[in-house]
Structures are given as C-alpha cells and as structure tokens.
Amino acid sequence: MNEQLRAISELDRVIHEPGRLMIVALLWPVKECDFLYLLNATEMNKGNLSSHLARLEEAGYVEIEKTYRGKVPRTLLRLTRKGRTAFDQYRKGLKAAF
Amino acid sequence: MNEQLRAISELDRVIHEPGRLMIVALLWPVKECDFLYLLNATEMNKGNLSSHLARLEEAGYVEIEKTYRGKVPRTLLRLTRKGRTAFDQYRKGLKAAF
DNA sequence: AATAGCGGGTTTGTAGTGCAAACTAGTTTG
DNA sequence: CAAACTAGTTTGCACTACAAACCCGCTATT
Known part of the structure; x- marks a missing residue:
C-alpha cells in the first residue's frame, strides 16, 4: 500500500463523517459556542446534531x-485538546492523501 | 451556512467513504486495472472490495x-467519465473546505 | 475418478451509523 | 390554565460497512 492510500485508510472515522466534520471545523477556531449556534450554522436538525455531539463527546x-x-437551558460546546489534535491530524492526513 | 461548511456538507458520500476513496484514487490515474490489483493495493478483503465496487458501479x-x-476469470475496473468528474468535484470540495 | 486445494470472486449475516420523527421537560404567552 | 414555544434527547428505521461463509471452475494428487 502506498503513502496516499495509507493516509486515506487511516483517516479518523469519527471526524470523517461530514456532520461531525462541520461541528469540529466550527469549534476549532473558537473557544466555545452553544448548541443553537451549531444548529444554525450546520443546518442540521436537533436530533442529528445532538447525536453527533454525543458521539464526539464519547x-x-x-x-x-x-x-x-x-x-x-443552554448547552455549551468546546473542543478538547484531544479533539483539537485529532482534527489537526485529520487535516494532515488529507494533505498527505491529496 | 458559510462556504466552508457548505463544501463539507456537499461532499459526495459515495466517494467520501475511505474504502471507495482508495479505489477511486487508484483508478483515477490509470486506464484500467483488475480486481486483484485493487485487492493488494487497498489491503481490503475480497468481500469488502466486491461490494464497494458494486456500489461504485451502481x-x-x-x-x-x-x-x-x-x-x-479476470475482472477489469475502469473509472467512467462520470466517476472521473465526481472525483474531481470531490477534490475541489475538499480544497474549498480546508 | 473422486477429492483436495486454489484462484477469483459473490452472497449472507450482523453490528453499527446516520437520520428525522416523536418525545421530554420546563418556560412563556394569550 | 391552556396553548405554544425553547432547548434539547430518545426512539425507530433504513442503510451500510465489514468479514465470514459460500460458490464455481480449474488443476494437481492419490
């Protein structure tokens, strides 16, 4: 297997899912934001957003x-250090692949 | 929704799946190749490869x-014009997103 | 001439996932 | 007080990725 393929096959599936990719991309540059902000920004429905967030938390x-x-009630979301690292890695993987 | 997010949400899910992304990335630069070449290059198992190919054909x-x-028997695989276009679009989408 | 093994795949079974509809819990409005 | 709204969570379903099991024709073995 060559480098390009390895990079593809090693992409983090949690982040790879477009719904979650949007969430992480939104959280990445900011300190925190709330559920409704993500809801509007991503144009997902609440159920969807809720479960993707649960997955990311898990x-x-x-x-x-x-x-x-x-x-x-107001739900605040923040990327953890681990999440930040994972997203950086993900982007590195993409660069390596394309 | 901003441009970055739109690009993410519009990524072609058929191509987005890493297994298929590997296949398409392999087929893209060549005229054609056979099942066993893909099998070795991707390090998937046959069942998997077979069903991803079926999905791509569909x-x-x-x-x-x-x-x-x-x-x-020998199975030859080729990217169609449509597949080539879809992959080009996909990469454009990635560029727009990151 | 059975049979065992292999090359080249396809089909099947299952666990996991994404999605929207339905629901929950509390608050505000008429 | 009832209806409607806010801010989410849970449920149910349809789809999908994955690997194990299977298939089928060929070749080598006994």
Whole structure:
C-alpha cells in the first residue's frame, strides 16, 4: 500500500463523517459556542446534531457543558485538546492523501 | 451556512467513504486495472472490495468488465467519465473546505 | 475418478451509523 | 390554565460497512 492510500485508510472515522466534520471545523477556531449556534450554522436538525455531539463527546473530542441563561437551558460546546489534535491530524492526513 | 461548511456538507458520500476513496484514487490515474490489483493495493478483503465496487458501479462511477485470462476469470475496473468528474468535484470540495 | 486445494470472486449475516420523527421537560404567552 | 414555544434527547428505521461463509471452475494428487 502506498503513502496516499495509507493516509486515506487511516483517516479518523469519527471526524470523517461530514456532520461531525462541520461541528469540529466550527469549534476549532473558537473557544466555545452553544448548541443553537451549531444548529444554525450546520443546518442540521436537533436530533442529528445532538447525536453527533454525543458521539464526539464519547470520543473525548468535545466537552458538553449544560448551563442556564436565566431560566433557559443552554448547552455549551468546546473542543478538547484531544479533539483539537485529532482534527489537526485529520487535516494532515488529507494533505498527505491529496 | 458559510462556504466552508457548505463544501463539507456537499461532499459526495459515495466517494467520501475511505474504502471507495482508495479505489477511486487508484483508478483515477490509470486506464484500467483488475480486481486483484485493487485487492493488494487497498489491503481490503475480497468481500469488502466486491461490494464497494458494486456500489461504485451502481452510482455509475466505475465500469466492471468480466473477462478471461485463458481460463481464469479476470475482472477489469475502469473509472467512467462520470466517476472521473465526481472525483474531481470531490477534490475541489475538499480544497474549498480546508 | 473422486477429492483436495486454489484462484477469483459473490452472497449472507450482523453490528453499527446516520437520520428525522416523536418525545421530554420546563418556560412563556394569550 | 391552556396553548405554544425553547432547548434539547430518545426512539425507530433504513442503510451500510465489514468479514465470514459460500460458490464455481480449474488443476494437481492419490
């Protein structure tokens, strides 16, 4: 197997999924943001977004903090160090592949 | 939704799957090759390779030609014009996204 | 002439995944 | 107080990737 193919086959599947790729790409440049921001930015539906976030949390790539803004619930999302590294690696992999 | 995200969300899922991405990347620069070449190059198992090829054929991205080399069956694979275009688009999408 | 093994794949079974619809829990509005 | 809204989560289903099992014709073996 050549380098290009190896790079492709080693792409992180958690990040590779476009829905999650959007989320991570959005979280990457900022300190944090909330659920509704992601919802609007990605144009996913809530169910979808919720489960992708759960998957990313399970992988240790995002932190989910549930807070209140007054009486209204508000979910804050942050990329963890691990998530940041994983995304950097993912992009390196893409570069190696193409 | 910004340009980056749109590019991500519009990535062709048939090509996006790493197994198929390897296949298409291999077929792209050559006129044709056979099943066993892909099998070795990708290090997939036969079943997997077979079904990814079927999916690509169904999408109209590859042509599958069954021939004989003497008495031994030999399956030849080629990227169609449509497949070539789809891969070019896919790479354009990646560039736009990262 | 059975049979065992191999080359070249395809089919089958299953676990996992993405998706939207339905649901939950609480809040605000009429 | 009922209806509607906010902010998500859970459920159910359809699809998919994957590997194990299978298939089938050929060749070598006993």
